[in-house]
Amino acid sequence: xxxxxxxxxxxxxxxxxxxxxxxxxxxxxxxxxxxxxxxxxxxxxxxxxxxxxxxxxxxxxxxxxxxxxxxxxxxxxxxxxxxxxxxxxxxxxxxxxxxxxxxxxxxxxxxxxxxxxxxxxxxxxxxxxxxxxxxxxxxxxxxxxxxxxxxxxxxxxxxxxxxxxxxxxxxxxxxxxxxxxxxxxxxxxxxxxxxxxxxxxxxxxxxxxxxxxxxxxxxxxxxxxxxxxxxxxxxxxxxxxxxxxxxxxxxxxxxxxxxxxxxxxxxxxxxxxxxxxxxxxxxxxxxxxxxxxxxxxxxxxxxxxxxxxxxxxxxxxxxxxxxxxxxxxxxxxxxxxxxxxxxxxxxxxxxxxxxxxxxxxxxxxxxxxxxxxxxxxxxxxxxxxxxxxxxxxxxxxxxxxxxxxxxxxxxxxxxxxxxxxxxxxxxxxxxxxxxxxxxxxxxxxxxxxxxxxxxxxxxxxxxxxxxxxxxxx
Amino acid sequence: xxxxxxxxxxxxxxxxxxxxxxxxxxxxxxxxxxxxxxxxxxxxxxxxxxxxxxxxxxxxxxxxxxxxxxxxxxxxxxxxxxxxxxxxxxxxxxxxxxxxxxxxxxxxxxxxxxxxxxxxxxxxxxxxxxxxxxxxxxxxxxxxxxxxxxxxxxxxx
Numbered sequence: 001x002x003x004x005x006x007x008x009x010x011x012x013x014x015x016x017x018x019x020x021x022x023x024x025x026x027x028x029x030x031x032x033x034x035x036x037x038x039x040x041x042x043x044x045x046x047x048x049x050x051x052x053x054x055x056x057x058x059x060x061x062x063x064x065x066x067x068x069x070x071x072x073x074x075x076x077x078x079x080x081x082x083x084x085x086x087x088x089x090x091x092x093x094x095x096x097x098x099x100x101x102x103x104x105x106x107x108x109x110x111x112x113x114x115x116x117x118x119x120x121x122x123x124x125x126x127x128x129x130x131x132x133x134x135x136x137x138x139x140x141x142x143x144x145x146x147x148x149x150x151x152x153x154x155x156x157x158x159x160x161x162x163x164x165x166x167x168x169x170x171x172x173x174x175x176x177x178x179x180x181x182x183x184x185x186x187x188x189x190x191x192x193x194x195x196x197x198x199x200x201x202x203x204x205x206x207x208x209x210x211x212x213x214x215x216x217x218x219x220x221x222x223x224x225x226x227x228x229x230x231x232x233x234x235x236x237x238x239x240x241x242x243x244x245x246x247x248x249x250x251x252x253x254x255x256x257x258x259x260x261x262x263x264x265x266x267x268x269x270x271x272x273x274x275x276x277x278x279x280x281x282x283x284x285x286x287x288x289x290x291x292x293x294x295x296x297x298x299x300x301x302x303x304x305x306x307x308x309x310x311x312x313x314x315x316x317x318x319x320x321x322x323x324x325x326x327x328x329x330x331x332x333x334x335x336x337x338x339x340x341x342x343x344x345x346x347x348x349x350x351x352x353x354x355x356x357x358x359x360x361x362x363x364x365x366x367x368x369x370x371x372x373x374x375x376x377x378x379x380x381x382x383x384x385x386x387x388x389x390x391x392x393x394x395x396x397x398x399x400x401x402x403x404x405x406x407x408x409x410x411x412x413x414x415x416x417x418x419x420x421x422x423x424x425x426x427x428x429x430x431x432x433x434x435x436x437x438x439x440x441x442x443x444x445x446x447x448x449x450x451x452x453x454x455x456x457x458x459x460x461x462x463x464x465x466x467x468x469x470x471x472x473x
Numbered sequence: 474x475x476x477x478x479x480x481x482x483x484x485x486x487x488x489x490x491x492x493x494x495x496x497x498x499x500x501x502x503x504x505x506x507x508x509x510x511x512x513x514x515x516x517x518x519x520x521x522x523x524x525x526x527x528x529x530x531x532x533x534x535x536x537x538x539x540x541x542x543x544x545x546x547x548x549x550x551x552x553x554x555x556x557x558x559x560x561x562x563x564x565x566x567x568x569x570x571x572x573x574x575x576x577x578x579x580x581x582x583x584x585x586x587x588x589x590x591x592x593x594x595x596x597x598x599x600x601x602x603x604x605x606x607x608x609x610x611x612x613x614x615x616x617x618x619x620x621x622x623x624x625x626x627x628x629x630x
Contacts, residue, residue, distance in 0.1 A: 020476045027483040030602065034595040038491045043504075 043089035050143040069094035101133020164268040169246040183208035214257030251276035298322035299353035306347035321436030325380035334372040337361035390447035402438035425459040481606035491596035533569040
């Protein structure tokens with residue numbers, strides 16, 4: 001084979017590597033991504049100063065709402081030996097906890113507030129509790145020595161002061177209860193400024209603020225009562241936290257006084273009087289008595305007549321109650337304006353708002369002869385406008401307004417047997433005959449719904465609306 | 474293939490510094506990078522182990538990668554020096570034990586999984602990529618390329 005026939009190697013230019021340069025760029029991108037991922041997932045270091053470490057160890061957790069949101073990294077003694085500084089790493093998703101106003105405390109087994117807390121730390125390790133603040137980002141904090149009362153201290157509560165003759169076991173955290181429902185807590189106990197009494201600052205939860213009236217009574221609970229009688233021994237115990245901490249109870253009189261302002265002072269009695277325990281107030285918890293709404297001002301209505309009693313002897317009978325003043329008339333139960341059939345003719349005399357009136361009333365409404373309207377020569381002051389009448393479409397919270405010296409009685413919707421034209425009230429506290437003819441006003445909007453009729457221990461509300469008044473006149 | 478060496482070098486820094494393993498045991502969380510791990514070995518008194526890992530897994534691998542990168546670069550050194558350097562790389566390179574360390578980490582990952590909660594950090598990704606690319610770089614390293622002249626592309630006689 002001739003040499004020239006042999007294949008000749010062709011020099012091939014070095015393979016270009018240009019596309020390979022994409023590889024380092026890609027690698028850089030990956031590195032940046034990894035780095036960013038690591039940086040964004042970084043724990044947030046914060047430090048908290050406590051006066052006492054309570055045996056906290058590195059690795060113990062910080063918990064918020066029951067879950068771990070960080071861990072203790074290091075615990076060091078302050079140089080001045082006045083406390084410890086705890087370095088904590090918060091998880092990235094808990095970054096919002098590291099802001100000013102956040103409160104940290106060490107959770108440990110404790111008898112406090114209205115009970116026993118931190119039982120989980122009896123078995124497990126202590127941990128750091130936290131309540132978030134609302135301020136700026138912050139990295140160093142001062143820890144609380146005691147757990148905050150934060151689960152009770154919500155905005156809108158009321159601060160009051162209880163004055164007692166002696167401390168006798170009352171302490172911060174003691175529960176304040178009404179019918180064994182926790183409504184507040186004692187925040188601090190100290191001597192009064194002039195050392196004449198013990199002053200306990202107390203906090204009432206917002207939803208119970210309306211219970212705080214001028215004439216309510218506070219007394220110390222937390223007692224065990226052992227009584228011996230013919231039927232044997234009986235032991236009456238208060239709830240355990242009250243027994244351990246010394247609680248405060250209160251009673252509200254049937255006719256509650258005016259709501260108190262913040263800082264109101266009450267006497268804390270050592271024990272309740274028996275009658276306090278039976279008090280049942282008619283009171284709207286949610287402040288249903290809206291003071292901004294105008295109230296009807298019922299006027300007294302008195303009817304006196306003579307009736308035959310025995311053969312030809314006659315006797316004087318009398319009935320009184322309340323009427324609703326309208327523009328130039330008064331609306332009242334029929335039996336207050338019209339004498340019964342048994343009355344002697346022309347023997348009746350009617351007084352409306354303590355003024356003698358010539359009785360000439362007409363029956364109004366379509367629920368039998370229960371309401372009557374009496375026209376008046378001279379209009380009454382404080383006439384109730386017809387626009388403020390409304391027909392109730394379902395049971396609703398109402399206020400019953402009679403004598404203006406008595407506070408309005410609150411009757412919740414759940415204490416009513418509702419029907420459209422007239423319905424029954426089943427109030428916790430009975431109305432006496434003096435409430436006959438009282439105005440029934442919707443607690444929500446202050447409109448008048450009807451009049452209260454008291455007969456035979458039954459409390460009927462008769463609907464009143466503007467239509468039935470105007471057609472009859 | 475010096476680009477592979479370059480890529481491996483890019484991954485070197487994050488592989489050493491980013492957190493590699495996240496170990497959670499009884500609520501205690503510990504996150505460590507490779508350098509941090511060596512630091513704990515040294516501070517806990519394991520001098521020998523710590524230094525061995527430091528030397529063979531941290532210091533030598535980048536040296537080898539640098540050598541691979543620069544040796545294949547034309548007109549870097551005079552030929553005799555290249556030869557000396559190449560010999561050193563050959564000798565020391567086999568002591569660079571990134572892959573061994575990776576196996577050790579994976580063994581820990583698998584075996585400890587029952588006792589603790591262990592999860593990989595971004596450092597581990599970077600480390601795996603570093604091992605992969607340095608293996609490729611030394612696999613595809615063509616010693617003959619060292620002797621190519623910059624001008625002709627022909628091997629020197």
